Amino acid sequence: MSDQPKRSTIYFDAALHVALRLKAAHSNRSVSELVNDAVRASLAEDQEDLAAFEQRVAEPTISYETLLNDLKANGKL
Numbered sequence: 161m162s163d164q165p166k167r168s169t170i171y172f173d174a175a176l177h178v179a180l181r182l183k184a185a186h187s188n189r190s191v192s193e194l195v196n197d198a199v200r201a202s203l204a205e206d207q208e209d210l211a212a213f214e215q216r217v218a219e220p221t222i223s224y225e226t227l228l229n230d231l232k233a234n235g236k237l
Contacts, residue, residue: 170195 172180184191222230231237 165192 180191180194184194187194228237
């Protein structure tokens with residue numbers, strides 16, 4: 161992959177665009193920097209979620225119905 165920045169057109173909700181531009185101005189950063197940071201954070205969160213799923217792959221699973229019945233039987237519902 162190239163480290164060169166790539167251009168893309170992104171359409172923001174009008175209110176989000178205003179908020180993003182204001183945040184960029186107040187933080188002395190560009191809109192691109194803010195968007196890149198937000199995307200990186202989202203992708204890192206996805207990676208953490210995938211790692212958590214991998215760690216729990218061997219755990220037993222139960223159905224939703226079984227869970228509800230168990231909660232009811234134990235007086236939690």
